[in-house]
Amino acid sequence: MAPERTFTGKVFIGISVDGFIARPDGSLDWLVPRGEAAGDTGYHDFIAGIDTMVVGRGTFETALGFGEDNWPYTDLRVAVLSTTLPDDADTRVTVFRDEASLAAGLASWGSTDVYVDGGKTIRALLRAGMVQELTITTVPVLIGEGVPLFGPVGGDIPLTLRSTVRLGAGVIQTTYVVDQE
Amino acid sequence: MAPERTFTGKVFIGISVDGFIARPDGSLDWLVPRGEAAGDTGYHDFIAGIDTMVVGRGTFETALGFGEDNWPYTDLRVAVLSTTLPDDADTRVTVFRDEASLAAGLASWGSTDVYVDGGKTIRALLRAGMVQELTITTVPVLIGEGVPLFGPVGGDIPLTLRSTVRLGAGVIQTTYVVDQE
Numbered sequence A, B: 001m002a003p004e005r006t007f008t009g010k011v012f013i014g015i016s017v018d019g020f021i022a023r024p025d026g027s028l029d030w031l032v033p034r035g036e037a038a039g040d041t042g043y044h045d046f047i048a049g050i051d052t053m054v055v056g057r058g059t060f061e062t063a064l065g066f067g068e069d070n071w072p073y074t075d076l077r078v079a080v081l082s083t084t085l086p087d088d089a090d091t092r093v094t095v096f097r098d099e100a101s102l103a104a105g106l107a108s109w110g111s112t113d114v115y116v117d118g119g120k121t122i123r124a125l126l127r128a129g130m131v132q133e134l135t136i137t138t139v140p141v142l143i144g145e146g147v148p149l150f151g152p153v154g155g156d157i158p159l160t161l162r163s164t165v166r167l168g169a170g171v172i173q174t175t176y177v178v179d180q181e
Helices: A032-037 A043-048 A057-065 A099-109 A119-127 B032-037 B043-048 B057-065 B099-109 B119-127
Strands: A008-016 A020-022 A052-056 A077-081 A094-096 A113-116 A133-139 A157-166 A172-178 B008-016 B020-022 B052-056 B077-081 B094-096 B113-116 B133-139 B157-166 B172-178
Touching: A008 A043, A008 A119, A032 A133, A052 A057, A052 A099, A052 A119, A057 A077, A077 A099, A077 A119, A094 A099, A099 A119, A113 A119, A157 B157, A172 B172, B008 B043, B008 B119, B032 B133, B052 B057, B052 B099, B052 B119, B057 B077, B077 B099, B077 B119, B094 B099, B099 B119, B113 B119
Parallel strands: A008 A113, A008 A133, A052 A077, A052 A113, A077 A094, B008 B113, B008 B133, B052 B077, B052 B113, B077 B094
Antiparallel strands: A008 A020, A133 A172, A157 A172, B008 B020, B133 B172, B157 B172
16 A cells, blocks of 8 residues: 555545536536536645645646646646656656556655545556545436546445535535545 | 327436446446435336336346236236237236337327336336426446446437435435427
């Protein structure tokens, strides 16, 4: 697992009732208008408490697609967990090849509050014991197919409910803490 | 879809945070103790308002497995939606081959409040416009793999949140109504 973990890994993500984070082609047309109708989702408060971003190659490339002037991770250290992305892909990010080297990198940076994003990366860090909090914002629609948030995590991961809040437009935001073993 | 629908199809089901209704082998060891710790889940009130059960072959066979004296659907009409179960499989149930004949059967019975159970059957009836309410009781654990509640439903199904209640032991019960087209 993660001995001497030096940080808290946090997930903050929007899903459909059927557990998808994007359509098969990545689109969020089902999520964005419902998220906007929800009112304040607490995202700004959340991100204000984050020092480091951990994403996979997919989320990194999505961020690149926003364009040079729209890099979403300003003021954050960014780690990309990927076996394929070149080390020198982008000066704004550091590439790590596995969870152990990522954990060492986060420790060397002095990271304390780490935002973990992207389905595959979230599952990898859940498996590695590197996610401690999950804030899941559920919008009221079934989309039937898409990119799942969850999947195999190497065994049961018991959670403790910290809070559940009903936002606007039928959106529910729930925060769980991963039980310590 | 279902013209002149004569009934309300209702789902009442427990899931893990990652959306499973059973482990791959069907076991519910992760669900039952957490459900019991939740306190009153409203199941008895729910079932008291139901006149007809719709299940698939899998759920039917699970019910058979409880033994002759433990048939769980006493006092309910039971429809089994299955392409393979023989018509004369059990005198306590009526077998329907497709959603259209099921809808006709429910109409002929005068069914008004129909409990739809089992992942595959729930998805089939969602697709056919034969589910109007979903009460989802979420227990705080990730199990990683198992029998999913949701899957392809033939397009987006927008929902309206009716209620969300925090039960005991970190269990959340949420009721959605399927938006009418």
